[in-house]
Amino acid sequence: MKNRLENSRLGKRIWQHKLFYLFMLPGIIWFFLFSYVPLYGIQVAFRDYTFIGGFTGSPWAGFKYFEQFFNYYQSGDIIRNTVIISLMKLLIGFPMPIILALLLNEVRKIRFKKTIQTLSYLPYFVSWIVVVTLMQRLLTPYGGPVNDVVSMLGADPIQFLNNPTWFYQMIVGSDIWKNIGWNSIIFMAAIAGIDQQLYEAAKMDGAGRFRQMWHITLPGIRNVAIILFILAVGNLMSAGYEQLLLLNGPATASIGSVLDVHAINSGIREGRLSYAAAVGLFQSIIGLILILTVNRIARKVSDVSLF
Structure with a gap:
C-alpha cells in the first residue's frame, strides 16, 4: 500500500512538471544511445574478437587480454606515467579556472573583462594538432621567437619539445x-x-575585496568545485590521448607513454581490438572506483556529493 502511494505521488509530480521532463528527453536519449548502448561491446575485452564472428560469434577468452597487459614489460611504466601526468594536471590545472573566475569577477571594466574572457575561451575550440604545431613554431631552437628572446638575454637556446x-x-x-x-x-x-x-552586507561591515572573495565568493562556489573535482578524479587514468600522441616522442617515451595512446595504438595500428578493449575497460573500472571513493569521502566531509 505504501509503495503504491509513493508511486502515485511520483507520477503526479512527473505529470505536474511534464514540460521540464520533456526538455530532458533529448539529453536522456543521447546518453542512452551513446553511453549505455555501447556497453554491450564490453564483451570484446573477454573474447578473441574477429569481424567475422562479431560480438557473440567470437570465441570466449576470459581474462586472457588482461593478463597480457599486466604481463607486458612496460605496463607498470605506462600506468605510472598515466597517473603522474593526470595527477599533475589535476593538482595544478584544476585550481586555475577557479583563480581565473575569481580574478575576472573582480574586474569592473566590462569591455576589458569580456576581452579577457574571449581570449581565454578561444584555445578550447582549437584542435590539439593546431596547438602542437603552434608550440613547435614558437618554441623551436632554430629561429623560434621564444628562443630568440632567450638568446637576447645571453642564454643558450632551449630544446623545449622532445626534451x-x-x-x-x-x-x-x-x-x-x-x-x-x-x-x-x-x-x-x-x-x-x-x-x-x-x-553589500560585507561592505557595510568594512570587508575589502579580498575578504569578500575569501568569505563569500569561495564558499559560494565550494559545492560546484567539489562536484567538478569528483568528476575530475574519475579521469585520473586518462591523461589525454591526442595531446600525448602529438607531444610525446622517442626522447620522452619513457615518461610520456600513457594508457590512452597504448590502447589506441594497440587497437587501430596493430589490430588487437580485444587487447585494446581490455586496457580501456581497466581504465574505466579504476575511474569508477575512484569516483565512488572520492564521492563517499566528499559526502562525509562536506555533505556534497554526486549521489
Whole structure:
C-alpha cells in the first residue's frame, strides 16, 4: 500500500512538471544511445574478437587480454606515467579556472573583462594538432621567437619539445592554456548565482575585496568545485590521448607513454581490438572506483556529493 502511494505521488509530480521532463528527453536519449548502448561491446575485452564472428560469434577468452597487459614489460611504466601526468594536471590545472573566475569577477571594466574572457575561451575550440604545431613554431631552437628572446638575454637556446627535462611543463602548461577559459565558465556562472546582498552586507561591515572573495565568493562556489573535482578524479587514468600522441616522442617515451595512446595504438595500428578493449575497460573500472571513493569521502566531509 505504501509503495503504491509513493508511486502515485511520483507520477503526479512527473505529470505536474511534464514540460521540464520533456526538455530532458533529448539529453536522456543521447546518453542512452551513446553511453549505455555501447556497453554491450564490453564483451570484446573477454573474447578473441574477429569481424567475422562479431560480438557473440567470437570465441570466449576470459581474462586472457588482461593478463597480457599486466604481463607486458612496460605496463607498470605506462600506468605510472598515466597517473603522474593526470595527477599533475589535476593538482595544478584544476585550481586555475577557479583563480581565473575569481580574478575576472573582480574586474569592473566590462569591455576589458569580456576581452579577457574571449581570449581565454578561444584555445578550447582549437584542435590539439593546431596547438602542437603552434608550440613547435614558437618554441623551436632554430629561429623560434621564444628562443630568440632567450638568446637576447645571453642564454643558450632551449630544446623545449622532445626534451625529458621540459616534458611535464609542456604537457601541463599547454593543457591549462587550452582549457582554463572554458572550464572557468562554470565557476563564473556559480559566482553569478551568489546573493549580492551578502556583498553589500560585507561592505557595510568594512570587508575589502579580498575578504569578500575569501568569505563569500569561495564558499559560494565550494559545492560546484567539489562536484567538478569528483568528476575530475574519475579521469585520473586518462591523461589525454591526442595531446600525448602529438607531444610525446622517442626522447620522452619513457615518461610520456600513457594508457590512452597504448590502447589506441594497440587497437587501430596493430589490430588487437580485444587487447585494446581490455586496457580501456581497466581504465574505466579504476575511474569508477575512484569516483565512488572520492564521492563517499566528499559526502562525509562536506555533505556534497554526486549521489
